[in-house]
Amino acid sequence: MANMTNLYDSSKCTACRACQVACKNWNQLPAVIEPFKGNYQTHESTNGNTYTIVKMTEHEDVLDGVQWKFAKIQCMHCLDPACMKVCPRGAYSKTETGATIHDPDKCIGCQYCTYACPFEIPKYNKRLDKVTKCTLCADRTAEGLQPACVTTCPVGALTYGNRHELLAQAEERVKFLRANGFPKATIYGRLELGGLNKLYILTDTPDKFGLPAHPQEYGSMNFWQNWVQPYFGWLIPLALAGSAVSFVTTRILANKEDGHGEGGHM
Amino acid sequence: MALIPEYRPDVPRVERFNWLARFSHWGHTVTFLVCLFTGLILFLDSVDWLAAIFGGYGGASLVHRVSAIGMTIVIIIGVLFGFKGIIAWVKDLLRFGKNDILFVMKFPLEFMGFKVKVDPQTRFNGGEKGNSIVTPTAVIFLVLSGYIMWFPAMFPAGLVRIAYPTHDICMILATFMVCMHGYLGSFHPGSGESFWGMWKGTVRADWAQHHHAIWYEENFGDKANNQAE
Numbered sequence: 200m201a202n203m204t205n206l207y208d209s210s211k212c213t214a215c216r217a218c219q220v221a222c223k224n225w226n227q228l229p230a231v232i233e234p235f236k237g238n239y240q241t242h243e244s245t246n247g248n249t250y251t252i253v254k255m256t257e258h259e260d261v262l263d264g265v266q267w268k269f270a271k272i273q274c275m276h277c278l279d280p281a282c283m284k285v286c287p288r289g290a291y292s293k294t295e296t297g298a299t300i301h302d303p304d305k306c307i308g309c310q311y312c313t314y315a316c317p318f319e320i321p322k323y324n325k326r327l328d329k330v331t332k333c334t335l336c337a338d339r340t341a342e343g344l345q346p347a348c349v350t351t352c353p354v355g356a357l358t359y360g361n362r363h364e365l366l367a368q369a370e371e372r373v374k375f376l377r378a379n380g381f382p383k384a385t386i387y388g389r390l391e392l393g394g395l396n397k398l399y400i401l402t403d404t405p406d407k408f409g410l411p412a413h414p415q416e417y418g419s420m421n422f423w424q425n426w427v428q429p430y431f432g433w434l435i436p437l438a439l440a441g442s443a444v445s446f447v448t449t450r451i452l453a454n455k456e457d458g459h460g461e462g463g464h465m
Numbered sequence: 466m467a468l469i470p471e472y473r474p475d476v477p478r479v480e481r482f483n484w485l486a487r488f489s490h491w492g493h494t495v496t497f498l499v500c501l502f503t504g505l506i507l508f509l510d511s512v513d514w515l516a517a518i519f520g521g522y523g524g525a526s527l528v529h530r531v532s533a534i535g536m537t538i539v540i541i542i543g544v545l546f547g548f549k550g551i552i553a554w555v556k557d558l559l560r561f562g563k564n565d566i567l568f569v570m571k572f573p574l575e576f577m578g579f580k581v582k583v584d585p586q587t588r589f590n591g592g593e594k595g596n597s598i599v600t601p602t603a604v605i606f607l608v609l610s611g612y613i614m615w616f617p618a619m620f621p622a623g624l625v626r627i628a629y630p631t632h633d634i635c636m637i638l639a640t641f642m643v644c645m646h647g648y649l650g651s652f653h654p655g656s657g658e659s660f661w662g663m664w665k666g667t668v669r670a671d672w673a674q675h676h677h678a679i680w681y682e683e684n685f686g687d688k689a690n691n692q693a694e
Contacts, residue, residue: 310617453654
C-alpha cells in the first residue's frame, strides 16, 4: 500500500494551534501547562502528553525585518526510523500506510528512542512509565478517517493523502511561492533521512523554522546497533563455552597425568 | 575429582582476603548477577519467560534499579572503609611485569588442563591483574552510565546517547570476565584454594607458596618473618 502522509504548508498556517487541541482531544491527553517563556509557543517541545506542537521561531532578516515562522512539529514518521532500529523491545513498527506506531504494551520506558530520534520526538510519560508520540492517527486512518489535526485545520494548511501525489502538489506550491515573494521556499521531508512520511512546504530554509537542515542519525547509536548488539554479545556464550570445555579437558588430563593434586597443586 | 577442593582447617593457612574485601566481592556478585539477569531481559528481547520471573518487564526494571542501588552502596562501603586495601590492590596491579606476561601467554594451556611451569607471581597473577583492571573499570562505567540513563533529564543529551552503548559494552565485558572468573575461581582444578580465599578468607599456606610465591614470601615467608623479628 502506498505511503499516506500529511503535507503541512507553512505559508497557510496561522499558528492557531487547533491541531494541538484536536490531537489532545482525539488521543485523550491532559493539558500540560508550561511556564511562559516570552513567546506564544505553548510548549518547549513535544512531551509525554503532547504529541504535536506549533513551533514559533523569530529571526531578523536584513531585508524583510523581523520574521515569525510557524512549523507544526510531531513525529516525522521517517521511512527508515531510528527509533524502530534502537528500541530494545521492538515496540515500534510501520503500518502499511507508512505510519511509525508504538506499542505501549511492549514499551519499558527506557527512552532509548527519545535520544536516538534526530528530531527528539518520542517523549517519556511519567504517569504511564512509557514513551509516547504521534501515531499519524493510525487508528482513524485505518477506518477511512483523516488524522485529527488535518480534519480540524481551519485554513487548510494540512492535507492528508498519498505521499507521491502530495509531493507533486508540494512542488507546484513551492514554484508558486518562489515566484511570489518567497525565493527560498522549499520542500522538507522529501530526501531528509532517506525521506520522511511527513512533508513540509517551507517559505524559507528549514533552520528558520527550527527544523534541522540536515538531520542525521547519531553515530553512537549506529555503533550500538550495528556492532554492539549483533557481535559483542557473543563474548558471553564464548566464555561459557570455553569454561565448559575447560571443565571437561582439565579433568580428562588430570585423570591421565594425575595432574592437579590436593589444594590445586600442579 | 571434587568440584572444589576440600576446606582443610587442619593445615597451616594464611589470610588472603579480609572481611571487607569478601563483603565487597560477594556484595558485587549478588547485585551484579541480579542486575545482569534483569538487564539481559531488556538486552536480549523476546525472553518473556525470563521477564515473568520478575513479574514482567516493569518488575524486572524495578529490580534492576534496586539492585543497582545495592551495588552502589557496596562500592561506597568498599571505598570508605577499605581505601587502604584498594590502594594495596592497585599497587599490586602496577607490579605487572615479565612474570605476568609469561603467565598470560602460558595461560591458555593451563586453562585447558596442561601442566605448565608458571613464574613466581605476586598477590594477583597476570590473569587476575587483567580481571582486576577490566571488571572494576567496566562496573564503574556501568554504574555511571546506568544513572545517566535513569535520570537522563539531568545530563546533556550527548552524554545520554553515549551512555546506552557504554552500558551494553561494559555489561558484555564484565559478564565475560565474570563468567571466566567464576569458573576459574571455583571449578578449575588449577585454581584450587582460590575459592576458600574469598569464602573463608584464608588459603592453604603451601598453595599460596606455590601459586603466589612472591606474595607469600613477602608476607609470610622467611623474609617477612625476619623483618617481623
